[in-house]
Amino acid sequence: MPKLSRETLTKAAVESAKPQARVYSLRDAKVVGLVLRVQPTGRKAWAVAYGRGQATTIGDFPVMTLEGARITAQRLLAEIAEHGAPLRAQRKAETFGEFIRDQYGPHVEATAKQGKATVAAIKSVFGGWYDKPLTAITLADWDALKAERLRSGTQPATVNRDLDRIKAALQQALNWSLMDANPLAKVKRIKRGIEARVRYLSKPEEKRLRTALEAREKRRRKSRESGEAWRAARGKDSLGAFQGYTDHLMPMTLLAINTGLRRGELTQLRWADIDLKGKRLTVRAGYAKSGKARHIPLNTEALATLKACRKQHNGDGPLFGVAAVTKSWRNLMTAAKLDDFRFHDLRHTFASKLVMAGVDLNTVRELLGHGDITMTLRYAHLAPEHKAAAVELLVL
The missing domain is CATH 1.10.150.130 (Tyrosine recombinase, N-terminal domain)
Structure with missing residues (x-):
């Protein structure tokens, strides 16, 4: 018989449950009927036990969280109470x-x-x-x-x-x-394969991108000034001068090129994830593609970018409040005269610049949040001088 234990399960208890020689179960005292089965292989599966020896699996941990398992189990137990069995089983x-x-x-x-x-x-x-x-x-x-x-x-x-x-x-x-x-x-x-597309900015291209960003900011500020004059002439309330950046595009671009964050990670960043004094930001596990949290140190430009953003925020909620930059990015690429360059390629630029500066691939992997080194190896060819230096160490 599987080993049983009863306790009010916590996230820490579920995560720390180790596989044993035989399958065993942890029963939740908070939602009676919810069971976590731990297999010898290490698989952890949520199930709802009901009746005499009857149970139905509802999902695997960590894909289904403890909170999610409790919600699903309560719904399922309500079905069982009303119909005698889960409706889905019928x-x-x-x-x-x-x-x-x-x-x-x-x-x-x-x-x-x-x-x-x-x-x-x-x-x-x-x-x-x-x-x-x-x-x-x-x-x-x-x-x-x-x-x-x-x-x-x-x-x-x-x-x-x-x-x-x-x-x-x-x-x-x-x-x-x-x-x-x-x-x-x-x-x-x-x-x-590791030959997958790696498009990154050359130095002239990066200069054109930054010039286009600055020009866009200047146009938007000038447009605001013109609008203010129009409003003043008609006795309308002032919107005030822009504080920090005029919108999300320039700070998102600068952060991406200095941190390697994916667009989805940037759009979900919240001020609670930013430590200006400690000069680092945290990509939370809940929105990281890998499902694992990681900490990114902030260089001088990234820190200055966030401090400028801070001027227009009260320090709560999301940094940018947008889900996409499709239209503004397309217009920026036209202005910068950049072909075949996606927002995601800013991440490639970040990684490529690190490798060409001599940073080891495992450090680059950790900063990018890759699950293994395979994906990071696509950048290895950018440091040929290090390979040459390595073989020079061989002696006859």
């Missing part, structure tokens, strides 16, 4: 669309930080499957969709995210006993 014949709309969608929105975005992405990419019976989805369906996505120019990284989302959804259907097997369980992500 409904096996349904379409993929009904599964997403009625079950998986509410579940992932309640338990995942980007739940709504995940559901929207599934509908956008897999909408053609919505009328298909859930149990009729096959590997061939995925292969056909993947091929079509790649033919249309969708990047492999985006297709990999598509795969991650659909595998997670189908795995949850399996956990809920709505399917006998996950047809995509063994499908692997598209491998991206």
